[in-house]
Amino acid sequence: MSRDGGGVHVTRRDRSRSRDRRGDAAGREPPRVAAAATPPLVVAFVDQRAEAEAEHDPEYDGALDDSAFTTMGRLSSECDGVEHVGLTASRGGEKIGSASLVLVDRDRVRNFHAVCDAESADLQAVGCELFDRRGRAPRPRALCAIDGDLGEGCFAYVATFRVDAPDPAWSDVAVEFLQKIRRMTGRLEGCVAYVPEPDPHYTAAEKEAMPRLVPWRKDERSDAAKRAAAEACERCLRRDMLPFLRCGFRVADDRRTSNKVPTLFCAKATWLEDPLGDEADALVPPPPPPPPVGPSGADAGLRELLIDTFSAARYGPLDGTALMSDVGRLVNQGASVVRANALHCAAICEAAVPVVDLLCALGGDVNGRDVHGATPLMVCASTILGMASAHHPPKTGMLRKLLAVGADTSTTDEQGRTALGGFRASARDSEDFDGTFGLSRSYDRSTHYAAIEQLLWPPAGPTEEDERAGPAARPGSPDSPDY
Numbered sequence: 001m002s003r004d005g006g007g008v009h010v011t012r013r014d015r016s017r018s019r020d021r022r023g024d025a026a027g028r029e030p031p032r033v034a035a036a037a038t039p040p041l042v043v044a045f046v047d048q049r050a051e052a053e054a055e056h057d058p059e060y061d062g063a064l065d066d067s068a069f070t071t072m073g074r075l076s077s078e079c080d081g082v083e084h085v086g087l088t089a090s091r092g093g094e095k096i097g098s099a100s101l102v103l104v105d106r107d108r109v110r111n112f113h114a115v116c117d118a119e120s121a122d123l124q125a126v127g128c129e130l131f132d133r134r135g136r137a138p139r140p141r142a143l144c145a146i147d148g149d150l151g152e153g154c155f156a157y158v159a160t161f162r163v164d165a166p167d168p169a170w171s172d173v174a175v176e177f178l179q180k181i182r183r184m185t186g187r188l189e190g191c192v193a194y195v196p197e198p199d200p201h202y203t204a205a206e207k208e209a210m211p212r213l214v215p216w217r218k219d220e221r222s223d224a225a226k227r228a229a230a231e232a233c234e235r236c237l238r239r240d241m242l243p244f245l246r247c248g249f250r251v252a253d254d255r256r257t258s259n260k261v262p263t264l265f266c267a268k269a270t271w272l273e274d275p276l277g278d279e280a281d282a283l284v285p286p287p288p289p290p291p292p293v294g295p296s297g298a299d300a301g302l303r304e305l306l307i308d309t310f311s312a313a314r315y316g317p318l319d320g321t322a323l324m325s326d327v328g329r330l331v332n333q334g335a336s337v338v339r340a341n342a343l344h345c346a347a348i349c350e351a352a353v354p355v356v357d358l359l360c361a362l363g364g365d366v367n368g369r370d371v372h373g374a375t376p377l378m379v380c381a382s383t384i385l386g387m388a389s390a391h392h393p394p395k396t397g398m399l400r401k402l403l404a405v406g407a408d409t410s411t412t413d414e415q416g417r418t419a420l421g422g423f424r425a426s427a428r429d430s431e432d433f434d435g436t437f438g439l440s441r442s443y444d445r446s447t448h449y450a451a452i453e454q455l456l457w458p459p460a461g462p463t464e465e466d467e468r469a470g471p472a473a474r475p476g477s478p479d480s481p482d483y
Contacts, residue, residue: 039092041173043180046086046098079115081108085185089163089177097163097177103187104155106135112155113436123157126193126263128432130252131155140252141468143191148269153190161240162200174243175275182271192266193252194244198236206232234287237261246280248272255415260288292371298335302327306345310352314387318351324358337362341370346398347380350387353401366407373414374422377407381456382422385430390441393448399455410458416465420456424470449473 082104089097102119109115112135116127131138136151138144165173182188202210210229221229241249241264248271249264262285276283295303309323331337343364346352360366367375374382380398388394403409412418417425427449434440450473458466 041176041180042090043177043184044088044090045184046088079109079118081105082115082119087181087184089180096165096173098160099158099162099177099181100160101181101185102157102159103185104135104157106151106153106155106190109135111435113432114438117436120159122195123159124436126157126195127155129263130191130193130265133432133435142250142252143265146267146269148267150191150267154187155190156185156188156192158192158194161194170239171243171246175246178243178247179275188266189268192249194249194264195261196237196241196244196264198233198240201236201239202232230287238284241284242280245283246272246275246277251283251285294371295340298330298333299339302330302335302337302340302342303345305330306340306342310345310349313349313351318349320355324355327359327362331362337364338368341368343368343376344370344374344379347376347402348383348386350395350397353397356401356405360405366402366405367411375407375411375419377402377409377411377419377456378413378422381419381452382426384423384452385426390439391443393443393445394452396452396455399452403455409456410460412463412465416463417469418456418458418463418466420453420458420462421466421469423452423456424466424472427473428470446473
């Protein structure tokens, strides 16, 4: 801009600047300054040997065992065929995430459950939930429905997964991290499992409010505090599992209980290279139903008496006369053997056979249901192996007594299982335990199992859920890996 004879003349440069500020006559927007590009997410393997060296004290620990690490610096396992992998995620030089995986090469392990247990109790629980002892045959219905062989290749367990990013970008960052983990490891083609964790997502106030509950002590929190804690837990679980669901993970068993976190799994056939968006919200399983309300008042007192007495009698004698005297006194005070589920309590104890008739005479219903929908026969069938040992086969006195007083073998529970299905599930758990630790029995286990199944056999045969609970007992094959 210049001045000439008192006038003001606008130069070409000034006009250009004016257009830049206001736009030109054609209505085009002025040029905008480009926003700074977001730094890329960098994922790298953790040199676990270097980490161990940093924490190692040669004077106290001795020399570092080089055989515990692979040539790539990863921590190897005491079990052949198992490898630990750690990864970190960073952006702009700042670490914002980490993950640790346990990779099990099922072609190199003989006892899949034992190998899982050698790594951690959590991995053993997941391994037994998803596959048989060989790690080949899937167990949950959701896994069986997947195209392809989930029993082949590497089984990967995501032990930890952490991402430090604010909402709403957290899920996107977590998805990108998962995608890069899969590409970098190159061994997630078989089956990948993850158990969501609520803990990393609690707010500071929620963490402060979380009580340190002791299993053998009564929870003294108010109902409102319990509901608030349950809601916070569900919110945090939902946040943790959402990026996995967006990448193609599925829920192994959508039947939630109040103390069971859903296990997620993914296979080559379900993995999504193009992750889901908001539609993944519909894949989050609903929260579990509230725990059922048990007996109260005099009924609760009767139930507590029966549970304490019969639990003790599993390991010692039972004074039936004294017990029935106490039961009669509580019944006279208004307690009910039906509401107290007296026969359910007796069903766990072989020594309680003589009092079954007395409880029935007081109104006990041999086909009545407890708050979980189970009958006394179902309780007996699912706990009958609890008192068996390596040298003492299961006793069937209580089972036979309940059948003698009219127990119905065709009644199903909320899952569609009869008492036979409950027994098969218990037998499979027992086989898993023995197989994991290499335990054996001095008797033909499957012969005893077959005799119990014959007692529990429904008139119309096993239901579909009975068949899924576990394989039928086959005499002469006590160590079948199909359990």
